[in-house]
Amino acid sequence: MSEQKYAFSTCLMGEWMVVASAQTLLETLHLETVVDRHAIRLRYTENSVKVDWIKSDLPFNIHAQIAYGFVWICVGEPKKPLFQLEEYAIPQARLVPCGAYGVRTSPLRAIENFLDMAHFPYIHTGILGAEPETMVKPYQVEYRKAIDEIWATECFFTQPLAAPSSSQPQETEYIYRVATPLNAILYKVNTQAEGIIPADVICLFIQPINETQIRAHLLMILDDQISSMTDMVLFQQKIFTQDKPILENHLPLKLPLHQRIEIPTKADALATAYRKWLLEKQWSYGVFSPEKEHVV
């Protein structure tokens, strides 16, 4: 079936989605990429970004903006403005774009994995966690209705190497923020930091290529004034390359939203809130539906 026969997912309409590094577009002035199976062309002209469908004849306008070092697009009218990320504008904060990774998984699986502390000791052994400190302590989860975001606070985890500049194990405080179904932000209180920003910020922005293929764009905003850019990028790349095979081997690749398929535990309070939020939105993109599909 040719590409133009596909409709654009109604779930993704009105959502702000990262589609490219702003630096790459500003250098090349022109690039092509894919969002929900549709090829798009980005052009930087007259100080703004223009976006066109390449082969598709979809009747939807595409809004575009540059923010936080990325090009963001929104097909149709935005459901809400792009979320605020104040730390990005703070002078002296180190802005560390960590590139984009192609991963064969659902956008929702990638976000849920990012929200999950329980896997640290097993997948990021010796860095973000280590046995026997495997227990996820209780934390608070709240839905912030005014901004339609989910926040988890008071998350504490003992980490052998919390950041590139860490010299010893430390109990690390996390705040998780799910800004949209495709965009999550982690604030990591760095006790060895100089106080330029309240916490290091790690962002995962998902570009949905299709329901089981993504480009994961990573950005860090760090207090670290010492580590080289290369070391900071390599640190995050190492973490992400540990997650990638886990995500790609997860069956089903799409995320089940109903508890009868995967039983959550108390440590999964944030993942449970994320799934409930998606259900309330009647979100279906990247969702496993047992009636329609079989696990193979």
Ligand SMILES: [Fe+2]
């Ligand atoms: Fe991970």
